[in-house]
Amino acid sequence: MQRSMAILGTRWKPVIIYTLRDRKARFGQLDALIENISRKVLTSSLKELEEDGVILREEYRELPPRVEYSLTEKGKALIPIMCQLAKWNEAYYQEPVSTELIA
Amino acid sequence: MQRSMAILGTRWKPVIIYTLRDRKARFGQLDALIENISRKVLTSSLKELEEDGVILREEYRELPPRVEYSLTEKGKALIPIMCQLAKWNEAYYQEPVSTELIA
DNA sequence: TAAACTAGTTACCTTTGCGTAACTATTTTG
DNA sequence: CAAAATAGTTACGCAAAGGTAACTAGTTTA
Numbered sequence: 001m002q003r004s005m006a007i008l009g010t011r012w013k014p015v016i017i018y019t020l021r022d023r024k025a026r027f028g029q030l031d032a033l034i035e036n037i038s039r040k041v042l043t044s045s046l047k048e049l050e051e052d053g054v055i056l057r058e059e060y061r062e063l064p065p066r067v068e069y070s071l072t073e074k075g076k077a078l079i080p081i082m083c084q085l086a087k088w089n090e091a092y093y094q095e096p097v098s099t100e101l102i103a
Numbered sequence: 104m105q106r107s108m109a110i111l112g113t114r115w116k117p118v119i120i121y122t123l124r125d126r127k128a129r130f131g132q133l134d135a136l137i138e139n140i141s142r143k144v145l146t147s148s149l150k151e152l153e154e155d156g157v158i159l160r161e162e163y164r165e166l167p168p169r170v171e172y173s174l175t176e177k178g179k180a181l182i183p184i185m186c187q188l189a190k191w192n193e194a195y196y197q198e199p200v201s202t203e204l205i206a
Numbered sequence: 207t208a209a210a211c212t213a214g215t216t217a218c219c220t221t222t223g224c225g226t227a228a229c230t231a232t233t234t235t236g
Numbered sequence: 237c238a239a240a241a242t243a244g245t246t247a248c249g250c251a252a253a254g255g256t257a258a259c260t261a262g263t264t265t266a
Contacts, residue, residue, distance in 0.1 A: 009114035146243090
């Protein structure tokens, strides 16, 4: 469990994986699809998830450049888990104790 | 998903929930069961998870004092998810890229 | 020639997460 | 009287996570 958390235990990485559950996506698409994430965190999270074998980065040497991100087999194995995590909140949602805004 | 991550998106909270999947536990037990966690992070994580309705804190006014932590219904709903997350690592384990030690 | 598009990078800063170690309060036990 | 046990708290500090804004490079389009 601790090793899983060493890979996934941040606010944004599970959101990125969840967003890639049913599509490949380009950098700019991820930036647009995921509300509130900054490009900087997106860049570094993608890089680390690639190093950890969860996502695949494919660079097409075209003009303008195109880079597509998708889940590896290891990453795809997380899809049902991420979906359950997303549903968990919907089922048990309560107003946050601290007034912390989340879009 | 972002709301789920606002509650769970840290390295230790999922580990705490996983540890409580099949038992109530006292503070000192959790401290002993979870390798490498510090008492300080344990304290603050337990407090926040209680505020978020995931765990229940029961204080028995005895001597010496006894406090038991367990999962609420909302927390119990996470048990299968946490178990799958733990298994995910075992199935897809590879040597970490960065030499980051995890017990 | 200037603007737009893509996929970032860079600099700078703030906040959160986490660690270590020492300390507290209360009562029982030796 | 001192030590042990329980459940923390407190002080201090470091590193990682995260945010904002400006900038880069190469090419296509107006």
